Amino acid sequence: MSGEHPSTRIVEGYARGGTDLAVDEVWAVEAHLEACRVCRDRLSAAVGTEAPAVAALVGTVWSGLEPRLAVTATMPRGRRRPARLSRWLTPTMVPWLAMVVGVVLLALLFDLAGTGSGEVSLVLLFAPVLPVLGVAASWSRGLDPAYELTSSAPRAGLPLVLRRTASVLGVVVPALLVGGWVTGVMVAQWLLPCLALTAATLALGGAIGVTRAAVALAAVWAAVVVAPTLATSRTAFALQTGGLPVWGLLLALGTGVVIARRGAYSVPGATR
Known part of the structure; x- marks a missing residue:
């Protein structure tokens, strides 16, 4: 790439099928x-000179499609999904995020009713892992009908992963802010573990896939923190103020790994 546009060599090479170009190009x-x-x-003109067979094929296909497209009804403008919104959310994320907000409200009601687990706030207990499950839902093959198309698109690398993660946090964090404020839980107690586990999910996801990483970390959280806390009715060290420096270190390490391995998210299948 030279300047703001691809060079003539790259455009012509891409028109020939990209076999003589590097993968990143x-x-x-x-x-x-x-x-x-x-x-x-420029590419259209290059196809005509560099790959005349492809140009002829496209012309043949278009000549067959054009009459049909002229009589095909188009979708009403009001029902089309905004292009900007589709870059941040998938259709299946909306009901999942609504369910997450419902879980937060349910945990808040249990806390206010005094039917939780002793001195442990259920909002605090589940807050760190809810965004992790949201990230898993945003990249689930079974939940996203356009998964194959999305994961193979040119922009399916780290930027798309971060946008979907930000959309999850944008819904979950405000709900948790309200729940934490009502129950009197200090913001740092749940926000720092929340961000740290999310960063760890993305860091581990670069190696085994985001969905697998999210499910694995959620399972570890349930076994190591949730189950013992509910059994003993005591706040685990991971959720006490003394554990905040550890969460801060985990957040920094996870962020560093994501930045260092940002190219791993552009590999097809890395987001599974």
């Missing part, structure tokens, strides 16, 4: 073509 030019009409026109 192919991904970069595909991502650029999505937003640059000028380079799409």
